[in-house]
Amino acid sequence: MANFMLPFSIFFASIFTSNILLTNYLGMCSFLSVSKELKTSLGLGAAVVFVMATTTPLNWAVYQWLLIPFGLEYLRFIVFIIVIAAFVQLTEMALERYSEGLYQSLGIFLPLITVNCAILGASLFMVIREYSLITSFFFGFGSGLGWMLAIVAMAGIRTKLKTAKVPPGLEGPGITLVIAGFMAMAFMGFSGMIAVS
């Protein structure tokens, strides 16, 4: 039973208690630069969810079935990066061909997240924590959703912030980092609920 429930608890844990952005500070650069507007952060968030949920199990397969048998675990960084890059490129081409609308809303973000460290981070965590294939999928999916939740929440706050009085020295990235800190603290409130391991 516990085994059966594990993927689900990891799914929720990766959204709330160990949010990849707010507890591990991964994927900060696009989080800070693209969170100005709600609509674009939703687009980027959706792209991250999709890419994380697919590349994490993909990398799991490459790692378990290719790298481990040949004792090449130390090559995982370079391999994960190429797999992610190729997959993102492929998705972009498919979107452009078959779904013009989706390409317009997600397409421009896809090249951007090839180098999003949260994506690589999810693949590396899944190795360190020795997840199974199914757990990896739920972990990647959940981490993506968690990242999206954080950036959308931040975009909402920053929309309000446009009319707020911010001390001159804190304008722009300064106040955004301060808010990210508050958000991280707020998310710590979830930490008693479930844990990833």
Added chain:
Amino acid sequence: MFTTLLISIAIINLISVFLALIMVIADATIGNYGVCSITVNAGAREFEVLGGQTLLRALNQEGIFIPSACGGRGSCGLCKVKVLEGGGEYLPTELPFIDDEERKQLVRLSCQVKVKTNVAVEIPEELFSVKEFTTTVEKIRDLTHDIKEVTLRLEDPNEISIKAGQYIQFVVPEYGDIDEEVYRAYSVASPPGDASHVELEIRLVPGGICTSYVHEHLKEGDEVTINGPYGDFFLRETDAPIIFIAGGSGMAPIKSILLDMQKQQNPRKAMYFFGARSKRDLFLLDEMKALEESIPNFTFVPALSEPLAEDNWGGEVGLITEVVGRMVEEASSSEAYLCGSPGMIDACIEVLGKLGVAEDRIFYDKF
């Protein structure tokens, strides 16, 4: 030891080769749109292009030049054509530029539409007369600290037929960090009477691709490619009194129109308000004075918004809209021709509206 080395290299290569293979296959299948045919104006022209590129680029390659001031980034909204077949759905990037009426007529932004199947388009007849010209830079001179006048001599074809006030597109070649050709639109300042030359007035915009190229790289004797003419900013043939308003390099099309009026000894009453910040932003004052004398009914009114103490300025002071409001009492029978920044033009339209100029008699060129 040696074998583990070989194995690791082999595995990495295997992964890379496999992924590369997938990419190549994807490019040949998903990314390959094959050859598509484009039909222009119900068969007036028909040609085949490689699919996957934008409609604007495909038409350009075949010598049909659709005006596009922004060079295909979807920010100017000029490259509209009717796509009757094969255009697909409207994209979010097009919608800000297309109104309901245009939507019914299937008007699209050709820089956003990708050619993926056979396409049928309808293009205004006059765009067929748009040509590409090879030119040589004959002269470059400074008009002000940030505006240069560039005179191009046409080589091939060696004559252009334009209406005073129209514009051309300047093709900026690859230079420095700019790794592809870009197009920028500039009004022609020379009169249509001189068919073998094109004169442009180009203001330096910090960071502007074309303006930096012209100000920092272009030398006399260089070869420049332009295409044109485009635009409907030309003098309407009526007897109505004319109000010209321009700022900065907005001088160019007005100057062309004035020189044309001079040649034809046009008797219409005309006033030209030219706005600048301080004296160092004013130019061509002598030429304008000469035109005041040689055009029967023409007055030139330069105005400074922030004259400096050392300018010793005795002329009009204030924003150009204030000066127009002050000097023109009633203008319900007038036509107005405006050229300048969007902010200036919007402000002028408001002032002219108050003076009684009907909206359909206000013509403008925003840049």
